[in-house]
Amino acid sequence: MGLAHRATLRKGQTLLVLGGSGRTGSAAIQLGKALGATVIATARNEDKARFCRLQGADHVIDLSEHDLTQTVLELSGGHGADVIYDTVGGETYEQATRAVSRGGRVLLVGFASGKWGQPDPQHLLFNDYSVSGALALFRSDTERDLTQEALSAFLRDGSITPPVTETYGFDDVPAAIASRSGGAVGQAVVTVTRGAVPQL
Incomplete structure (x- = not known):
């Protein structure tokens, strides 16, 4: 945009x-x-x-x-x-x-x-x-479309490639959020499976 x-x-x-x-x-x-x-x-x-x-x-x-x-x-x-x-x-x-x-x-x-x-x-x-x-x-x-x-x-076509640097399971959502503090670079991804409930 x-x-x-x-x-x-x-x-x-x-x-x-x-x-x-x-x-x-x-x-x-x-x-x-x-x-x-x-x-x-x-x-x-x-x-x-x-x-x-x-x-x-x-x-x-x-x-x-x-x-x-x-x-x-x-x-x-x-x-x-x-x-x-x-x-x-x-x-x-x-x-x-x-x-x-x-x-x-x-x-x-x-x-x-x-x-x-x-x-x-x-x-x-x-x-x-x-x-x-x-x-x-x-x-x-x-514009969005x-x-x-x-x-x-x-x-x-490979012109962009999101920089995924960390992958977490759904149970590790708190750790994924914590990992984004302190000047972290790249993207953290949380994988979700059907019926998953995070342990907060």
């Missing part, structure tokens, strides 16, 4: 994914590549950076070592990011928008930092970019 419908990401453009090792961030990396974009992702340590590369990111910026704004501009030849997919917010949002292209689009998706990105109207105006929310809940049935068809096609 966000990348295709809201931001109209196109082949040959540059996508910056803030928080690329998270669940929605890793999906954005794979979808960005499937849509033909050059993908730059951010991470906060080498393990998360490695995970972003495994998802297909062309470049990964370790924010513990590099300046986000400067590095994005360098990687894009001074053009900046055409689309920013923000799952982090806070100061990371501010640094990213200093490297957005003219006519760029910023998608607000989450706030892992604890604070939403705060759009600055003057900065928006003088740098000619837009900011919008990207929550699938508020899309039309037609088109999105489902596109995602199914990408899955069939």
Whole structure:
């Protein structure tokens, strides 16, 4: 919904994914590549950076070592990011928008930092970019159908491969939930059999 419908990401453009090792961030990396974009992702340590590369990111910026704004501009030849997919917010949002292209689009998706990105109207105006929310809940049935068809096609041809890193039985639902805390990467899957009741 966000990348295709809201931001109209196109082949040959540059996508910056803030928080690329998270669940929605890793999906954005794979979808960005499937849509033909050059993908730059951010991470906060080498393990998360490695995970972003495994998802297909062309470049990964370790924010513990590099300046986000400067590095994005360098990687894009001074053009900046055409689309920013923000799952982090806070100061990371501010640094990213200093490297957005003219006519760029910023998608607000989450706030892992604890604070939403705060759009600055003057900065928006003088740098000619837009900011919008990207929550699938508020899309039309037609958009949902088109999105489902596109995602199914990408899955069939192998353009996207959800990164399942852990599988749990239904009795282990509490452990599956607990495993998602502490900066976990990838996806946990719970298998369900008929008549299963979790022992909570």
